[in-house]
Amino acid sequence: MQWTEVTVKTSNEAVEAVSNILMEAGASGVKIEDALDYQNLKPDRYGEIIDLATIPHITAGAQISAYYPETVFVPEILPTIKQRVAKLSDFGLDPAPNEVTMAAVTDEAWATAWKKYYHPVRVTRYLTIVPSWEDYQPVQPHESIMRLDPGMAFGTGTHPTTRLSLQNLETVIHGGEHLIDVGTGSGVLSIAAKAMGVGQVEAYDLDDVAVKAAQDNLDLNPVAADVKVAANDLLTGIQTQADIIVANILAEIIVPLVPQAKANLKPGGYFITSGIIDDKFATVMAALKAADFKITQHTQMGDWHSIIAYLPTDED
Ligand SMILES: C[S@@+](CC[C@H](N)C(=O)[O-])C[C@H]1O[C@@H](n2cnc3c(N)ncnc32)[C@H](O)[C@@H]1O
Numbered sequence: 187m188q189w190t191e192v193t194v195k196t197s198n199e200a201v202e203a204v205s206n207i208l209m210e211a212g213a214s215g216v217k218i219e220d221a222l223d224y225q226n227l228k229p230d231r232y233g234e235i236i237d238l239a240t241i242p243h244i245t246a247g248a249q250i251s252a253y254y255p256e257t258v259f260v261p262e263i264l265p266t267i268k269q270r271v272a273k274l275s276d277f278g279l280d281p282a283p284n285e286v287t288m289a290a291v292t293d294e295a296w297a298t299a300w301k302k303y304y305h306p307v308r309v310t311r312y313l314t315i316v317p318s319w320e321d322y323q324p325v326q327p328h329e330s331i332m333r334l335d336p337g338m339a340f341g342t343g344t345h346p347t348t349r350l351s352l353q354n355l356e357t358v359i360h361g362g363e364h365l366i367d368v369g370t371g372s373g374v375l376s377i378a379a380k381a382m383g384v385g386q387v388e389a390y391d392l393d394d395v396a397v398k399a400a401q402d403n404l405d406l407n408p409v410a411a412d413v414k415v416a417a418n419d420l421l422t423g424i425q426t427q428a429d430i431i432v433a434n435i436l437a438e439i440i441v442p443l444v445p446q447a448k449a450n451l452k453p454g455g456y457f458i459t460s461g462i463i464d465d466k467f468a469t470v471m472a473a474l475k476a477a478d479f480k481i482t483q484h485t486q487m488g489d490w491h492s493i494i495a496y497l498p499t500d501e502d
């Protein structure tokens with residue numbers, strides 16, 4: 187069994203709450219290092235004082251490491267962990283610095299061990315995602331197939347936020363549109379959009395690892411050969427008039443994207459947002475309405491929400 191270690195740097199007061207968050211995300215155990223434990227060291231029962239200079243230790247805050255089995259695709263749980271830790275401030279706990287990292291515990295195979303558990307999955311009525319290393323033949327006449335290896339990028343297609351995005355794409359796409367995919371990750375939404383008949387796609391991600399993974403996946407899917415993928419911070423500097431913009435990003439990032447999406451959409455276009463956790467839903471709705479979007483659909487899977495927003499024309 188391969189294990190992935192996820193480490194969160196936080197404050198001393200948030201140790202227990204962060205440990206709970208990590209366990210709830212499926213960890214099999216946690217290790218806690220708290221600078222206070224070292225500062226509070228007392229002479230042992232023989233009166234001997236431990237020389238801290240001889241023990242490697244952290245000197246400020248706390249660090250909690252959690253261990254996830256290979257069945258968990260860790261890149262898809264990191265944003266939730268970070269978001270839940272940040273939310274501790276609502277309960278009067280200081281989450282800072284809330285730095286989340288992941289690393290191998292055992293050997294080099296850690297980054298790919300989860301692949302054993304990733305199989306073809308029917309993600310919408312018409313779309314099946316097939317891991318790039320598996321053979322699969324469609325079982326129904328209208329079933330489309332896309333091939334995917336998310337590598338270390340978010341976007342296997344199975345996460346609720348991605349599934350909601352895919353279902354909403356299926357709802358709004360008629361064929362031939364110009365679409366922008368913000369926060370493309372593995373490229374899953376761009377490839378799916380092409381498979382659903384969209385004309386032109388631009389895909390962006392802040393993370394170079396994602397841009398590389400997306401390009402590799404575009405290369406695996408001839409239908410998406412003409413998708414343009416590039417590194418970019420949201421839609422900063424982009425001047426496109428698109429029919430559809432899709433963004434499966436955390437709510438905090440969707441809010442500043444709303445005015446950029448409005449500027450890059452044709453009137454009559456759709457802005458699909460996903461990645462919105464329960465208690466941020468009202469904030470995203472308020473930002474969309476303040477920018478004159480009309481909400482045409484709201485869907486939910488577990489704690490996650492997705493919205494289809496329509497930009498009215500002068501005639502509407
Ligand atoms: C939740 S993942 C979604 C991946 C994929 N689109 C999906 O639906 O499965 C969000 C992606 O947004 C990217 N991202 C985060 N902040 C961003 C920003 N400011 N600009 C562009 N991309 C960003 C992340 O690197 C990550 O790949």
